Amino acid sequence: MEAMTGLGAIRSIDYVILLCDDVERMKQFYRDVLGFEIEDEAVGTWVGFRVGTLYLGLRPRGRSYDGKRIPEKSSGVQISFRVPPADVDAAYEELSAKGVKVIEGPMNQDWAHRTLFFHDPEYNIIEIYADIHPRETLAGPSGVHLLVQEQ
Helix, strand or coil, X not given: CCCXXXXXXXXXXXXXXXXXXXXXXXXXXXXXXXXXXXXXXXXXXXEEEEECCEEEEEEECCCXXXXXXXXXCCCCXXXXXXXXXXXXXHHHHHHHHCCCCEEEEEEECCCCEEEEEEECCCCCEXXXXXXXXXXXXXXXXXXXXXXXXXX
């Protein structure tokens, strides 16, 4: 068996860094709305959260390799967090109670996910999703999945 080296050795995403115009506002959202605990912080320059095995960092935009600021109301990334199926709806209720504007409420998708979409304060798309059984998508299948119906 051939050894995987260089780029072939990549096996997972270890961390994600969100470039922010307002780190404090973003910190409050991820801490107070999503309930993530701060793992480390350098006030004004860095905030880090642990989300399962992933490290989510926030840092100010402005380093030479960051490029230009993303236009307002234009998403830079989509971040997806997996939960058990019933928790998609529970998350929706919690977000609504906290006044978060939801893009798309809980919905069973044709690709066997139950999803919920909303924005963070800098317009990144956040998805809360759960794996569901493909039969739960039968109400309006798009043909994405080949579903076998019971006789």
